[in-house]
Amino acid sequence: MPNLQQRLAELREQINFHNYRYNVLDDPVISDAEYDRLMIELRQIEAAHPEWITPDSPTQRVGGQLSERFAKVTHPAPILSLANAFNGDDVRDWFTRTSKLFPADRQISFTVEPKIDGLTVVLHYREGVFIQGATRGDGRIGEDITPNLRTVKGVPLKIPVTQKKAKSKVAVPATFVVRGEAFITTQDFEAMNQQIEAKGGKTFANPRNAAAGFLRQLDSRVTASRPISLLCYAVVNADGTTPRSQWELLNYLREVGLPVTQAAKRFDSLDKAIAYCETWIDRRDEFLFEADGMVIKIDDLDLQAELGIVGKDPRGAIALKFPAREATTQLLNVGVNIGRTGIMAPYAILEPVNVGGVTIERATLHNFDDIARKDIRIGDRVIVKRSGDVIPYIAGPVVALRSGQEKTIEPPRNCPFCDTPTIRRAGEVAIYCPNRDCPGRLDRAVQFFVSKGAMDIDGLGEKIASRLIETGLVEDVADIYSITRDQLLELEGFAEKKADKLLQSIEASKERPLSRVIIASGIPHVGYVAAETLAKHFRSLDKFMQADEDELTQIDGIGTTIATSIVDWTHRKEHIDLIKKLRKSGITIVFDEDESPHSNEKLAGKTFVITGTLSKPRDEIAASIKSAGGKVIDSVSKKTDYVVVGETPGSKFARAQQLGITILDEAALSRLLRS
Numbered sequence: 240m241p242n243l244q245q246r247l248a249e250l251r252e253q254i255n256f257h258n259y260r261y262n263v264l265d266d267p268v269i270s271d272a273e274y275d276r277l278m279i280e281l282r283q284i285e286a287a288h289p290e291w292i293t294p295d296s297p298t299q300r301v302g303g304q305l306s307e308r309f310a311k312v313t314h315p316a317p318i319l320s321l322a323n324a325f326n327g328d329d330v331r332d333w334f335t336r337t338s339k340l341f342p343a344d345r346q347i348s349f350t351v352e353p354k355i356d357g358l359t360v361v362l363h364y365r366e367g368v369f370i371q372g373a374t375r376g377d378g379r380i381g382e383d384i385t386p387n388l389r390t391v392k393g394v395p396l397k398i399p400v401t402q403k404k405a406k407s408k409v410a411v412p413a414t415f416v417v418r419g420e421a422f423i424t425t426q427d428f429e430a431m432n433q434q435i436e437a438k439g440g441k442t443f444a445n446p447r448n449a450a451a452g453f454l455r456q457l458d459s460r461v462t463a464s465r466p467i468s469l470l471c472y473a474v475v476n477a478d479g480t481t482p483r484s485q486w487e488l489l490n491y492l493r494e495v496g497l498p499v500t501q502a503a504k505r506f507d508s509l510d511k512a513i514a515y516c517e518t519w520i521d522r523r524d525e526f527l528f529e530a531d532g533m534v535i536k537i538d539d540l541d542l543q544a545e546l547g548i549v550g551k552d553p554r555g556a557i558a559l560k561f562p563a564r565e566a567t568t569q570l571l572n573v574g575v576n577i578g579r580t581g582i583m584a585p586y587a588i589l590e591p592v593n594v595g596g597v598t599i600e601r602a603t604l605h606n607f608d609d610i611a612r613k614d615i616r617i618g619d620r621v622i623v624k625r626s627g628d629v630i631p632y633i634a635g636p637v638v639a640l641r642s643g644q645e646k647t648i649e650p651p652r653n654c655p656f657c658d659t660p661t662i663r664r665a666g667e668v669a670i671y672c673p674n675r676d677c678p679g680r681l682d683r684a685v686q687f688f689v690s691k692g693a694m695d696i697d698g699l700g701e702k703i704a705s706r707l708i709e710t711g712l713v714e715d716v717a718d719i720y721s722i723t724r725d726q727l728l729e730l731e732g733f734a735e736k737k738a739d740k741l742l743q744s745i746e747a748s749k750e751r752p753l754s755r756v757i758i759a760s761g762i763p764h765v766g767y768v769a770a771e772t773l774a775k776h777f778r779s780l781d782k783f784m785q786a787d788e789d790e791l792t793q794i795d796g797i798g799t800t801i802a803t804s805i806v807d808w809t810h811r812k813e814h815i816d817l818i819k820k821l822r823k824s825g826i827t828i829v830f831d832e833d834e835s836p837h838s839n840e841k842l843a844g845k846t847f848v849i850t851g852t853l854s855k856p857r858d859e860i861a862a863s864i865k866s867a868g869g870k871v872i873d874s875v876s877k878k879t880d881y882v883v884v885g886e887t888p889g890s891k892f893a894r895a896q897q898l899g900i901t902i903l904d905e906a907a908l909s910r911l912l913r914s
């Protein structure tokens with residue numbers, strides 16, 4: 240089978256290269272998920288052909304050479320890695336294999352912990368004093384990064400840390416070596432990148448790379464200025480007794496003063512342990528750090544030791560990985576979208592790539608400044624990220640894989656829709672098309688105007704909107720109201736029934752309440768919550784159009800950003816004319832009493848916050864809450880009554896949990912509405 244052997248050699252070579260990039264250079268060129276796939280393929284071939292396994296296969300040894308910059312530290316015991324599982328069945332298979340090695344009637348408990356995506360560190364204590372700290376290196380020999388680790392606040396320089404109130408002091412063995420993970424919290428990471436961005440510097444692609452870079456600094460003052468955290472989870476060596484169960488060990492480490500995760504749990508069955516891991520898949524953003532999975536460990540540490548290792552992985556523990564949120568792929572081209580305000584939004588056209596089960600072909604590139612700062616070029620291999628409820632975006636290029644043929648990306652000098660020269664306003668990063676009649680801009684404005692949460696004109700989809708603009712029938716949104724039946728019938732694809740239906744929905748939209756008209760106007764920063772507040776306050780479009788900034792900022796819930804944006808919009812002649820035109824076309828802009836809650840409604844006085852992706856647009860969900868008298872607000876506070884949570888909720892969900900607010904999923908909300 241020469242082909243399979245060829246593939247085996249190829250895989251080994253590739254994996255060795257990626258180990259080197261990851262372990263030595265701290266600059267991986269593929270994602271963890273892609274690396275895992277290579278390893279799986281290699282393991283599969285070796286499992287089918289054990290005769291081909293060589294001692295230098297990456298499955299048999301820990302990858303990574305050592306950098307020459309640091310002194311070497313021989314670890315007192317091998318710093319092992321972990322085998323990966325990608326679903327519950329993989330974990331069950333692991334345990335079926337493992338349980339053959341001990342008597343069937345042995346009772347097994349499992350301790351489950353988050354798998355922190357950081358950098359392994361080995362901390363040496365002598366008589367309770369921190370004397371040395373090392374990286375993992377190749378698992379046998381690590382690098383001495385003691386001065387850097389001394390600057391990390393989570394590393395106690397002396398243990399046990401005696402607490403004033405503690406009655407008994409927990410002793411630590413004279414020689415005591417612990418293992419932990421050093422990392423940067425997501426929050427610290429984002430703040431740090433924002434600072435770097437503000438100064439125009441190059442941001443870090445992920446917290447792991449940043450943490451690794453800081454810990455392997457030659458100047459420890461640099462490390463000291465960086466927010467590195469630590470969590471410990473194992474004892475590597477001790478010349479005295481330490482607990483013989485992982486669960487008790489974690490408690491012991493915490494008691495002596497070492498930082499330990501709060502999210503660990505012990506279970507008496509594997510299914511319960513797996514179920515616990517699975518509860519974290521959708522909640523992974525609640526960890527303060529980047530977690531790439533959960534680790535399931537046989538709780539009995541003596542049994543773990545008896546089970547030994549296979550390759551570089553202990554048999555007694557396994558990592559259940561979360562679905563990947565990052566992948567690398569090729570940037571084929573850059574497209575430009577235009578917003579209704581004229582902002583040009585660049586997006587990446589990608590070689591399709593699977594990220595955590597979803598195929599991604601487009602990703603946002605934010606703005607042209609961001610592209611320049613990250614130095615993203617067409618033809619680059621780029622890191623695509625997708626997490627929580629954010630749109631997929633490009634974290635950065637993999638510079639090491641450049642061929643030299645890549646093309647830099649220039650902001651368009653002319654609008655791709657109307658060819659008008661683009662402009663950039665002082666102090667703003669965005670590039671605009673200044674042409675108010677730009678068909679690209681109008682297209683978006685019409686789409687927004689007719690959308691469900693705005694004027695809700697059914698039957699006027701994207702294609703029809705574009706056709707109405709192309710044929711000149713619609714030159715501004717108010718023109719929608721003067722389209723005739725004959726004009727529609729002349730358009731391709733319009734039979735009588737379809738035309739009548741559309742005309743009916745246009746007619747019906749004339750009676751939308753004031754808040755909808757405010758939303759439909761598309762004033763930047765005015766979403767549905769603000770629009771309703773404004774409608775309730777002014778109760779008339781004329782009063783709203785005449786309001787000044789002072790009056791606006793006095794309204795509860797309207798800040799200066801919204802107020803400035805409103806005044807800027809309502810004072811422009813073309814907008815005043817547009818509103819006049821809308822009125823003339825017969826739309827009856829009235830304040831609808833339904834816009835304020837009635838006391839006899841079942842949800843009267845109750846406040847709701849919506850987070851995550853739901854099966855219907857948020858506006859629709861909000862409308863159903865409001866029709867039952869409830870109020871929908873943007874941020875969670877102690878006063879919030881309910882938080883409606885969809886898929887991949889963000890920080891609002893975490894906050895709601897912290898505050899103990901009632902959480903509703905969509906089904907529970909429906910029940911509440913029906914009750």
Ligand code: IVH
Nearest residue numbers: 319320321352353354355359420472534553
């Ligand atoms: S246990 C025998 N527990 O994940 C001990 N590892 O992919 C084996 N990691 O190299 C490791 N969090 O650096 C363990 N709670 C945790 C962990 C953890 C992160 C890292 C560790 C290891 C890597 C394996």
